[in-house]
Amino acid sequence: MKFEAPVAVTEIANMIGAELVGNSQLMATGINEIHKVTPGDISFVDFEKYYSASLNSAATIIIINKKVDCPQGKALLVVNDPFSAYVKLVKFYRPFEPASKAISDTAVIGEGTVIQPNVFIGNHVRIGRNCIIHPNVTIYDHAVIGDNVIIQAGTVIGADAFYFKKRADREVMYDKLESCGRVILEDDVEIGAGCTIDKGVSGDTIIGKGTKLDNMIHIGHGTIVGKNCLFAAQVGIGGKAIIEDNVILWGQVGVSKDLVIGKNAVVLAQSGVPSSLEGGKVYFGYPAEEARTKKKELAWIKRIPEIWEKIKHLS
Secondary structure, three states: OEEEEEEEHHHHHHHHOOEEEEOOOOEEEEEOOHHHOOOOEEEEEOOHHHHHHHHOOOOOEEEEOOOOOOOOOOEEEEOOOHHHHHHHHHHHHOOOOOOOOOEOOOOEEOOOOEEOOOOEEOOOOEEOOOOEEOOOOEEOOOOEEOOOOEEOOOOEEEEOOOOEEEOOOOOOOEEEOOOOOEEEEOOOOEEOOOOEEEOOOOOEEEEOOOOEEOOOOEEOOOOEEOOOOEEOOOOEEOOOOEEOOOOEEOOOOEEOOOOEEOOOOEEOOOOEEOOOEOOOOEEEOOOOEEHHHHHHHHHHHHOHHHHHHHHHHHO
């Protein structure tokens, strides 16, 4: 998320009650997760094993729970609980805005776009030209939808990320990391009925130009889907996955978080993808492997009873 105007690091430090270490003249331009930070961003880290990655990232200002050597030109904001400090900033700079009507006065809707009955369009949404938004679609605040987009009935665009921090010493153990990202649907995208596409925690969930989604598909927070992809019904994709251009995922494929599926890959129905896949190949099974290899394995598995009988006979 980018701020409307730069904010002094001293103001940020005062807001969250942090000790400022390093460059006190910096201006913050946004809030972001460590894997998406750009210069000017604020990020946070609360596990020592991630300190190095955070300190050496593009983030300019880092909220951290221990005083360490500050990289030149950056600023550290030292607090006991960086997670809660980060959430406080999100709530302040992108507060929840209750809806007063079904289609917000702050929404911008392009020429030729058709909005069917019972659609909800939140605050600061931008919808392009010649789109069709079918009944009972919900579009949360700040979503951006391009031209010629079709969204079928009952789909939800921009719900909060599924992202929590466990507090084992509490009766209610999970703290919510507030989402301040967006969903972006590029031109000529079609989203089927009953789909859910979550906004990014702080960045954007993006569905690339010309991509088509079938019914009952879930796209997790911060996922980037390339151009001209095709996803069949009941595909589920975890947060922060990267799906490159022209990828086909057939029915009920499950994709884990934080991985890459390469350009022109095809994953056959009911496969599970726990780790990254190279582009230009066909995959099947769990864990997903090249389909030819997996099918040969299955053929041998089917022969196990026959082989066992032969072994018993020989003995």
